[in-house]
Amino acid sequence: MSYCYINYDSGDNNCIDRSYVAERLCDIANNLTPAVAGHFAAGGPAAGLPNPLLRVVGGGGDYLGWPVGGAQVDAAIAAGAATRAPYGLGEATVTNAVVRDSWKVLPGQLTWDNPAWDGALQALVREAAAALGVPGPVTAALHNLLLYRLGGHFAAHTDTEKGAGMFATLVVTLPSVFTGGRLLVRHNGEEETFAGYADRSEVPTAPYWAAYYSDCEHEVTPVTGGHRVVLVYNLTRPPADRDSDGDPANDAEGVLSTPPVRKELTTILTLRGWLGAPGQANSDSDDDASRPAAADLGPPSWVRGTAAVRALTPEGMEMVPSGNDGDLPTRWYRTYGLVVALAGAPNRADPTYGWYFVRGREEREYGDTAQWSGPGHTAWTTVVRK
Ligand SMILES: O=C(O)CCC(=O)C(=O)O
Numbered sequence: 392m393s394y395c396y397i398n399y400d401s402g403d404n405n406c407i408d409r410s411y412v413a414e415r416l417c418d419i420a421n422n423l424t425p426a427v428a429g430h431f432a433a434g435g436p437a438a439g440l441p442n443p444l445l446r447v448v449g450g451g452g453d454y455l456g457w458p459v460g461g462a463q464v465d466a467a468i469a470a471g472a473a474t475r476a477p478y479g480l481g482e483a484t485v486t487n488a489v490v491r492d493s494w495k496v497l498p499g500q501l502t503w504d505n506p507a508w509d510g511a512l513q514a515l516v517r518e519a520a521a522a523l524g525v526p527g528p529v530t531a532a533l534h535n536l537l538l539y540r541l542g543g544h545f546a547a548h549t550d551t552e553k554g555a556g557m558f559a560t561l562v563v564t565l566p567s568v569f570t571g572g573r574l575l576v577r578h579n580g581e582e583e584t585f586a587g588y589a590d591r592s593e594v595p596t597a598p599y600w601a602a603y604y605s606d607c608e609h610e611v612t613p614v615t616g617g618h619r620v621v622l623v624y625n626l627t628r629p630p631a632d633r634d635s636d637g638d639p640a641n642d643a644e645g646v647l648s649t650p651p652v653r654k655e656l657t658t659i660l661t662l663r664g665w666l667g668a669p670g671q672a673n674s675d676s677d678d679d680a681s682r683p684a685a686a687d688l689g690p691p692s693w694v695r696g697t698a699a700v701r702a703l704t705p706e707g708m709e710m711v712p713s714g715n716d717g718d719l720p721t722r723w724y725r726t727y728g729l730v731v732a733l734a735g736a737p738n739r740a741d742p743t744y745g746w747y748f749v750r751g752r753e754e755r756e757y758g759d760t761a762q763w764s765g766p767g768h769t770a771w772t773t774v775v776r777k
C-alpha cells in the first residue's frame with residue numbers, strides 16, 4: 392500500500408484540488424480491492440464437521456444427539472444448565488425475552504469428546520475467514536452454545552467486539568429439526584439469509600455455518616417449530632498478524648490493528664459511488680464547477696481542509712463533528728467509512744496537511760509531528776455513511 396498523503400499547499404488558496412483528492416482516493420480504492428475480495432457474510436453446509444460428542448455438564452444426560460433432540464434441549468434448560476441469554480443495552484447487560492429469547496450454555500459447561508472436532512473447526516474457520524476476505528491466521532474462541540425453543544429469537548443488533556482483534560462471528564448450527572429461526576445479516580442495504588437446515592424436509596445430519604462481520608446488523612427470526620441449537624464463536628486475528636505498523640503504542644490500544652473489516656468494504660463502495668469508476672477522476676481536472684469554491688473553503692488552516700472535505704462529502708454521507716487527536720483511534724475504529732484527518736497548525740498558515748485513514752489504520756507520511764501535539768493543533772473529521 393502506498394502512502395496516501397495529501398498536501399493542501401496553502402500557497403494557493405484555491406488549490407484544494409478535487410481532482411487530485413479524487414485521484415488519490417481512487418488509488419486507495421484500487422489498492423484496497425485485492426484485500427476486500429470477501430463478502431460481509433457467508434455460510435453454507437459444514438459437512439466436514441464431525442459430531443463433536445458434546446455433553447452439557449449438568450444438563451441431565453448423554454451426548455447431544457445428531458441431530459440434537461428437542462427433549463435434550465428442554466432437559467438442559469429444565470436442569471438449569473442453560474440460563475437466559477442476555478444482551479447488551481448501552482453499558483448494561485439485560486435480559487428481556489421480547490428482544491432476545493434464547494438460552495445459553497457457557498463453554499466451561501461443555502465437554503467435547505471427539506478429538507477430530509478442533510481440526511475440522513480450524514478448516515471451517517479458514518474457509519469462513521477467506522469468504523469474508525480476511526487473509527492470514529484467524530483463531531476461533533467459543534463464546535457459547537445457544538438454545539432456541541418455540542418462539543426463540545434475537546432482535547436486530549450488532550455484536551460487541553469481545554477483545555482486540557475480533558472482527559467476525561461464526562455461528563455453527565448443529566443439526567436439529569426446526570422451522571423459522573433464520574439468521575438475517577444486513578450491510579449497506581443488502582441482506583443475507585442463513586436458514587441452515589430450517590424449513591427443509593430432510594432430517595439434517597450435518598451442521599451449517601454462517602459467518603459475518605460482527606458489526607453488521609443481524610437478527611434471528613422466531614423459531615416456529617422444533618429447536619435451534621447453535622455454537623457461537625468469536626473470530627479473531629492473532630496479535631502477531633495485527634502488528635502491522637510496528638508501533639507498540641498502537642498495538643497496546645488494540646485499535647490500529649483492525650483487520651480489513653466491514654469498513655473496508657464500505658470504503659470501497661463509498662469511494663466507488665462517490666468518485667465513479669477509477670480513471671474518471673482525472674476528467675474532473677479542468678472542470679472548475681467540480682471544485683469547491685474558494686469562498687467555501689474558509690481560512691487557511693485545518694478549517695479550510697474540513698470545508699474541502701465537506702464539499703467533497705457525497706450524498707448519503709455525513710461528516711461527524713471534529714474532535715481532537717486524543718479520541719481519534721476510537722472513532723476511526725468505530726467508523727464505517729472513510730476517515731479523513733486534517734492536521735494543521737493554527738499558528739502557521741502554511742502548510743496544512745491532510746491525512747487519509749483507511750483500513751482502520753492510518754496511511755500517512757509522517758510530516759512535522761510537532762503539528763500533531765498540543766491542543767488545537769490537530770483536528771480531524773470523519774465521513775460516515777448516514
Ligand atoms: O443464533 C444466532 O444465529 C446468532 C446469535 C447472535 O446473534 C449472538 O449471539 O449475538
Ligand SMILES: [Fe+2]
Pocket residue numbers: 548549550609
Ligand atoms: Fe449477535
